[in-house]
Amino acid sequence: MSRRKLTRQQRWRVEKIQAERAERAERKDARDSERLDAGEYGPERGGRIAAHFGRTLEVEALGDDGEFSRHRCHLRANLEGLVTGDRVIWRAASDSSGVVVARGERESVLERPDAQSQMRPVAANLDQILIVIAAEPVPHPNLIDRYLVAAENTGIPPVIVLNKSDLLPATGGELRALLSRYAMLGYPLIEASAKGDHGLDALHAQLRGKTSVFVGQSGVGKSSLIDRLLPEETLRIGALSADTRKGKHTTTTARLYPLPENGERGRPREGDLIDSPGIREFGLWHLDEQQIADGFIEFRPFLGRCRFRDCRHRGEPGCALLGAVERGEIHPERFASFQRIRDDVANA
Ligand SMILES: Nc1nc2c(ncn2[C@@H]2O[C@H](COP(=O)(O)OP(=O)(O)OP(=O)(O)O)[C@@H](O)[C@H]2O)c(=O)[nH]1
Numbered sequence: 238m239s240r241r242k243l244t245r246q247q248r249w250r251v252e253k254i255q256a257e258r259a260e261r262a263e264r265k266d267a268r269d270s271e272r273l274d275a276g277e278y279g280p281e282r283g284g285r286i287a288a289h290f291g292r293t294l295e296v297e298a299l300g301d302d303g304e305f306s307r308h309r310c311h312l313r314a315n316l317e318g319l320v321t322g323d324r325v326i327w328r329a330a331s332d333s334s335g336v337v338v339a340r341g342e343r344e345s346v347l348e349r350p351d352a353q354s355q356m357r358p359v360a361a362n363l364d365q366i367l368i369v370i371a372a373e374p375v376p377h378p379n380l381i382d383r384y385l386v387a388a389e390n391t392g393i394p395p396v397i398v399l400n401k402s403d404l405l406p407a408t409g410g411e412l413r414a415l416l417s418r419y420a421m422l423g424y425p426l427i428e429a430s431a432k433g434d435h436g437l438d439a440l441h442a443q444l445r446g447k448t449s450v451f452v453g454q455s456g457v458g459k460s461s462l463i464d465r466l467l468p469e470e471t472l473r474i475g476a477l478s479a480d481t482r483k484g485k486h487t488t489t490t491a492r493l494y495p496l497p498e499n500g501e502r503g504r505p506r507e508g509d510l511i512d513s514p515g516i517r518e519f520g521l522w523h524l525d526e527q528q529i530a531d532g533f534i535e536f537r538p539f540l541g542r543c544r545f546r547d548c549r550h551r552g553e554p555g556c557a558l559l560g561a562v563e564r565g566e567i568h569p570e571r572f573a574s575f576q577r578i579r580d581d582v583a584n585a
């Protein structure tokens with residue numbers, strides 16, 4: 238497709254619109270500066286982004302009374318790219334609104350590609366990624382590995398949650414045998430049932446004091462588990478505000494939900510959950526061969542130890558990974574899974 242040439246007049250119009258837009262943003266920022274200088278805003282306070290709509294942010298802050306409250310804030314023009322979960326410094330106006338003036342260091346960030354395939358942050362300061370799998374739909378053989386590799390590459394620790402345990406045979410079953418392999422690699426493993434009461438205590442314990450996200454293929458029961466963790470009205474509020482904003486913004490924003498103990502309203506806060514459709518679709522974005530190998534945690538001691546520095550681990554003599562497979566230090570199925578993921582990603 239050839240790029241359409243703009244006439245001089247059109248170009249002038251575009252430039253004029255852009256200049257006006259920049260000027261408006263500057264004026265707004267100058268107004269903010271004046272108001273900040275004039276002391277119209279209160280002292281600097283800590284907070285956390287709970288939702289993000291265009292240039293409006295919802296900031297959650299802990300008050301002197303020990304209660305959390307939420308505040309509509311706008312942000313200084315020099316502060317771009319804030320996402321749900323970010324820790325911020327903000328100042329309250331005389332009403333319940335405010336202005337965000339700074340962003341804190343990020344401990345971790347979850348990214349995904351935008352429409353232009355550019356990686357963009359979608360949530361920050363996550364402590365764990367809960368990979369949900371279920372007795373049904375049966376996870377295809379290297380699905381768990383795919384999620385683990387993706388999680389390992391974010392640096393956010395993954396936890397495996399096996400949901401629908403009510404559908405598993407009482408004595409083991411193939412899935413449990415498969416999962417014990419991951420437990421042996423050191424991954425926390427929780428068996429739960431969103432339908433029954435099984436495993437929910439263990440799930441609450443895992444969520445305590447942490448910010449978590451749930452990921453996993455469609456139908457494994459992410460919504461059902463989240464329903465059990467959030468009081469009804471929290472879910473309703475979340476759905477409502479997302480709805481009223483639909484149409485305005487095509488991508489649904491990630492939201493931060495406080496998790497009360499036992500999923501009951503009024504109970505002390507147990508932890509935090511960040512959720513959005515985009516987060517649930519979490520996958521292997523733009524990983525190269527090296528990053529995929531690195532995502533298999535038991536490969537790490539052997540990486541860089543092959544005879545050839547550019548070893549692709551495809552049968553070269555002196556390959557440290559193949560050696561480890563032969564000695565039984567790497568499970569052959571995990572190695573086969575690595576090869577499949579690498580080839581799939583290369584051919585994508
Ligand atoms: N037997 C059983 N069924 C469950 C359990 N948890 C969820 N289900 C059922 O599994 C189906 C899918 O559950 P959802 O919670 O919608 O799954 P999801 O992962 O949120 O699916 P998406 O929204 O497509 O990503 C529903 O029919 C649930 O009722 C469980 O622990 N046991």
Ligand SMILES: [Zn+2]
Pocket residue numbers: 543548549550551553555556557558559
């Ligand atoms: Zn090798």
